[in-house]
Amino acid sequence: QRPAGDEKVSLSGKKVLIVYLSRTNNTKAIAQIIQTKVGGTLVSLELVNPYPQNYQTIVQQVANENASGFLPPLKTKIDGIGQYDIIFLGFPTWGMQLPPPMKSFLKQYDLSGKTIVPFNTNAGYGIGSTFATVKELAPKSRVLDGFTTKGGIERDGIQFVMEGEKATLVTNEVGAWLKKLGLVN
Numbered sequence: 740q741r742p743a744g745d746e747k748v749s750l751s752g753k754k755v756l757i758v759y760l761s762r763t764n765n766t767k768a769i770a771q772i773i774q775t776k777v778g779g780t781l782v783s784l785e786l787v788n789p790y791p792q793n794y795q796t797i798v799q800q801v802a803n804e805n806a807s808g809f810l811p812p813l814k815t816k817i818d819g820i821g822q823y824d825i826i827f828l829g830f831p832t833w834g835m836q837l838p839p840p841m842k843s844f845l846k847q848y849d850l851s852g853k854t855i856v857p858f859n860t861n862a863g864y865g866i867g868s869t870f871a872t873v874k875e876l877a878p879k880s881r882v883l884d885g886f887t888t889k890g891g892i893e894r895d896g897i898q899f900v901m902e903g904e905k906a907t908l909v910t911n912e913v914g915a916w917l918k919k920l921g922l923v924n
């Protein structure tokens with residue numbers, strides 16, 4: 740068996756789906772960079788009942804949902820998910836966990852046999868349990884090494900940061916990551 744982190748996957752003849760959750764557009768920016776490099780269908784995960792705009796209110800609501808295991812219903816429906824071979828999943832870290840809507844997504848869709856490629860932004864505290872939870876909720880998928888970068892720090896009023904030098908840096912980092920996975924040349 741090959742060591743973890745040394746997995747390669749080929750893009751040829753594969754259909755790509757990029758699903759992301761993003762509140763302040765940092766994770767969305769990464770999703771768009773990925774789409775520019777590998778193509779595919781870009782889908783934003785939207786909720787039946789959107790989260791509150793206020794930061795403290797959403798932090799409290801997410802804490803409650805994480806504690807109770809509540810899975811918010813998704814407004815976004817993905818037609819014919821069976822046609823996709825490679826599914827990129829993008830999300831921020833929320834309360835050091837995978838955001839509840841991503842848990843909803845992974846519980847709702849059967850991704851058996853598919854390749855999942857996670858990516859993340861966070862305020863600097865890291866991925867937390869997010870990548871591990873993706874693996875737990877998609878036990879019959881092949882989950883590749885994820886990408887993570889520092890995004891906004893909404894607590895301190897810093898929202899969108901993927902512009903200027905940061906955008907250039909992140910674009911290069913995403914390219915190197917995709918190359919390592921074998922998804923771009």
Ligand SMILES: Cc1cc2nc3c(=O)[nH]c(=O)nc-3n(C[C@H](O)[C@H](O)[C@H](O)COP(=O)(O)O)c2cc1C
Nearest residue numbers: 761762763764765766831834835861862864890891
């Ligand atoms: C409800 C909530 C909880 C968050 N919890 C964390 C956290 O536990 N650790 C962390 O590093 N950042 C945390 N953040 C910050 C986001 O992960 C960070 O700003 C991210 O870049 C936002 O991505 P987005 O712009 O795609 O929404 C939290 C943000 C929100 C709104």
